[in-house]
Amino acid sequence: MSEGLSEALLFAAAGLFALLGFGVPGLGESGWDGALRQAGSLRVVTWNVGGTGQGSGRALEREHEAAVAQTLAALDFDLAFLQELSGRSQLERLAADAGGGLRLLSSGSVGVLARRGRARLLHADQEGGRPMVLIQYQSDAGDDVLAACVHAHPWSAQERNAAIGAAVTRLLEQGGHDARFLCGDLNLDLDRRARQDLFTDDEHLDVETYGHATRQLVDAGLRSGPTAEPDRRLDYVLIDPAGLEPVSASAVGPWRGRRVGDMDHHPLVADLRLR
């Protein structure tokens, strides 16, 4: 065999393997597929709408409220959990701009919007020094759902452990509901793609916290890709598998391209079905 032919065969083999390796879609990390709501399903949105504020974080700015409201209106959600709001008045403006007719629940920087059914605030606190709300939602079909939302500490793994652990306990100790879930910006990044989380002060403790939460709850957004920049999966919808399941494999994930200004999170959308 001539040397030129050997060389050509090597390049051709490299091209063939490149086609096999790169030519097919990735590990299913396509994010939320933007599908229309299925009848009878529960669409939950969790979104940290705050800006990075040069690393210290800041509440949603007024100039970006219209864009956030537009996204919320397009999502046609049942329940939206927003973090890093400036207060109740901002939630009211968002609710009005997102189409009106929404029920509002809020505590500090966390706000909840309910489009259908009835929602009531059961508990609002600063669990582990971080905002947490617990709500009860009753759908038009009469399903009774208990939901907790927590915005965990961005820098301290210890405080994340305390806040998320307390929220899980509070959620699971409440009986008599058809379904339960925990959502929010948990600030845990344990994704397989990055070998180390540069933003945590104790990755081992984050592993413990995630392991504790997922011992009884299911991470519905697993393998749906990063929910925040840069390339981090920080936002979660953790469901109690006894009462809830995603409506399809691509029913949970971040809706990319909706961030505005210096916002670093994508809205995480979950289309769920009661069992």
Next chain:
Amino acid sequence: MISFEWKKLLRSRRPLLAFLALALFLLLMLVGFYTYARTRTGGDADFRYTFENRSYFNGLTFTVYAFYFGFLLILPIFAATEGSTQLAGETQAGSLSLLLTRPLTKSRILLVKSGVALVYLTLLTGAFLATCLTVGLFFVGWGDLDLYPGVLAMADRHQHLEQTQALWRFALVWPAACVPLFTTLAFGLVFSSWMRSPVNAAATSVALYLVMHIVSGVHFFAELRPYLFTSSMGYWRELLHERIDVSAVLREAAKLLAFGLFFLALAHARFRRREER
């Protein structure tokens, strides 16, 4: 020519030095593992909410940790160095010109050298994995393999393999782990074909490997990651899951083979065209 290459490799003592370095690494891992297990899983850590269970630290966990770190940080350095010394070493020693006086094509020289180096790396990897398992099982303890999300990015949900099943999976890991080492070897060959000093070739390939290894593990370079072969180096982790995602394993292996064959073709192109002095 194959037996000649083997003799040269054994006479160079590189295999012995590589194995001794890996043995030292394992010893340090063993010390570190004992210290970690004692301080972090024995109740010293202040975790309020935890699933921590000291029983999941056993010989198989030790093997995973030791092999993973050794594989990402030590074996590729041997692979890059081995590739770098192949042509540049012969050039500097003046033996390449002698070799070319025989009726051998440059293609054959390159492919035989690459083949022998790859077999050597395969045996080294197998020996390292077998030593990790032996040390782990006899010094740390037998038991099932449990992997948790976050730890070394091994799994994104809890994975449990019974001991026998885990040992079979390690048997699969061996050939799978040789694919990225072939890529790294071919990467070193590129520099070996461009440079006439093996030291320069090895320093360049190792330095670039480390740069790409670091870049591919950091959040900020998400867009760059798919184009670096170092991003796929640990693809064999999937083989330690309860249910193996075969298509993901094959896809990552294909990427690594694509990079490896491309590097080999580049080295071939350069070697074929260069003037020997």
